[in-house]
Amino acid sequence: MTSSPESGWAVPADADSPHEGGFRARMDITTDRGGPRYGEFSEEIRRLMDLARYACPTPEITDELIDQVRALNKRLEDVQIDEWRSPAGTRIDLPARGNITLPPYEISEGGPDGVVASVTFRPFHLGGNDAAHGGHVAVAFDDLGGMASALAVQGITRTAYLTVSYRSLTPLRTPLRMHTWVENLDGRKAFVKGTLHDGDRLCADLDALFIALKPGQP
Numbered sequence: 001m002t003s004s005p006e007s008g009w010a011v012p013a014d015a016d017s018p019h020e021g022g023f024r025a026r027m028d029i030t031t032d033r034g035g036p037r038y039g040e041f042s043e044e045i046r047r048l049m050d051l052a053r054y055a056c057p058t059p060e061i062t063d064e065l066i067d068q069v070r071a072l073n074k075r076l077e078d079v080q081i082d083e084w085r086s087p088a089g090t091r092i093d094l095p096a097r098g099n100i101t102l103p104p105y106e107i108s109e110g111g112p113d114g115v116v117a118s119v120t121f122r123p124f125h126l127g128g129n130d131a132a133h134g135g136h137v138a139v140a141f142d143d144l145g146g147m148a149s150a151l152a153v154q155g156i157t158r159t160a161y162l163t164v165s166y167r168s169l170t171p172l173r174t175p176l177r178m179h180t181w182v183e184n185l186d187g188r189k190a191f192v193k194g195t196l197h198d199g200d201r202l203c204a205d206l207d208a209l210f211i212a213l214k215p216g217q218p
């Protein structure tokens, strides 16, 4: 059994973890971890982040909020588990596989022609002047580019390089179309391209290399 470390920062994998060496050597696909309301939980956490990002509490309200968030964190400390078995990242029925660290996306197409998804940057993904932070745009490209390359090589890949060109501002709170595809597959090397559109307007594009991992490669 995994127990929460006192620090609460990270839970190492157990000997009986499904992780077999390598980076997600076996990609779990689940729809039940965390229960039927886990998606609502993720959405409330995102809402918390949105509200916290733009909040200006009085000192008294800050004191009150610290107590409430500490109580919530204590509750979460009690249910920590390693990365391979957490719902976040494996719940394929939820936006961005239930991973709250990713900009939420919903996939409409995924196969040899690449991946098409609707991505919505949240208010907390703010860069400035109501536009998305460029780093969050790169995170979305990394995940969906990684998915396009994984589908092409039928295995797990890691990002070797990732270049994002920002062509126009990326709006928050707006469903955007992201498309990623493998332009050229050369052995273990998947050269990936991608685009992010707001309607007809190109917000950003991607040029990346993903490398298929060898068995057991970390």
Ligand SMILES: CCCCCCCCCCCCCCCC(=O)SCCNC(=O)CCNC(=O)[C@H](O)C(C)(C)COP(=O)(O)OP(=O)(O)OC[C@H]1O[C@@H](n2cnc3c(N)ncnc32)[C@H](O)[C@@H]1OP(=O)(O)O
Residues within 6 Å of the ligand: 027, 142, 143, 144, 145, 146, 147, 150, 151, 154, 155, 156, 157, 158, 159, 160, 161, 187, 188, 189, 209, 211, 213, 214, 217
């Ligand atoms: C089954 C289907 C499931 C589908 C459903 C799954 C969905 C699942 C979605 C998850 C999506 C998550 C996607 C997040 C992906 C990250 O975010 S990964 C995290 C960020 N990346 C890293 O930390 C990588 C750090 N770097 C490394 O680990 C290693 O350098 C690498 C990239 C694995 C490559 O090392 P290596 O395996 O030893 O390969 P190496 O022999 O050095 O190079 C292989 C070839 O690539 C070339 N190369 C390597 N690096 C470079 C570079 N930077 N520039 C140019 N060429 C390069 C080499 O020159 C060599 O070329 P050739 O000589 O063969 O022509």
